Amino acid sequence: MNEKNNTYPILEEPTDYFKGIGHTQFATPTNILLYLRTTKDKLQQAALQNRSHHRHVLVFNLETEGHVHVNNRVLPLKPGQSLLILPYQFHHFSQLESPRLKWLFCTFELATTTFLEPLRNVVVDASEHTLRTRDELLDEWLRCKARPSKGVLQDEQLQATLIRVLLSLKQDQWAMRSDRVPEPRDSLLRNINRCMSEWKGRTVVIADLAEEFKLSESRLRVLFKQTAGIPLGSYIQNYRLNRAMALLRTTKLPIAEIAEEAGFGSPQAFSRIFKKELGHTPRAYRQQG
16 A cells, blocks of 8 residues: 555455455464563572463563573573473573573463464574564553553453564564574483483482483582572472373373373372472362363
């Protein structure tokens, strides 16, 4: 359209009034949250406490390079890049270049993840268009927080802007036309995650890992704390709980099988630890979904 001359292009009459463009179906994001992480300790401890969940986590690195561990992958995340973590993906953050950082998080719920599958486990170089749309999302969020009484229309504008951000990221990913970032082969967290994944059904303890890596238990604890910023025992427990939560929400396996699969040793131990850490029994947690 030529705004200056107020003229329109010639549009042909449709041959079929019931066939148009736009057959892809995707849900609208709901229950949106935006927040900023500015310290290494807060970033790593929050990842430990939040565990696996049904929400999407969109990360924009504004400042300070680091690594994001998503299931068994290790993904370097540099300033100007973005990463979408899909529901029930175990994630943790490590190897941050500075204790001070600036990472913007947007978490949300979505009924279907199909149209976001191309972004799974992919670090995206955010284009100028994506960054502008991201800033518009932040502006909409701040407006919603400042004037919550504006109601449905304001919420819908926030939801629509987030859809634009996600679609822009998909376009950026498509434009990259490159394979996924190679993973560091010597990453301690990567190797521990590999063991935890391969040793399904086994109650993994620190002594098992120390033997696997030919280290003393004390040395392994120290190295892990330096790398991940949290105690190894807490990380192992968190990994088991992540695995159990995902199985409870996404499968119909009996709770006893889930306890074994996640490495809790017995259904009794599983139920006791699960309720202590999450405030619900495994059965009650499953019913909430």
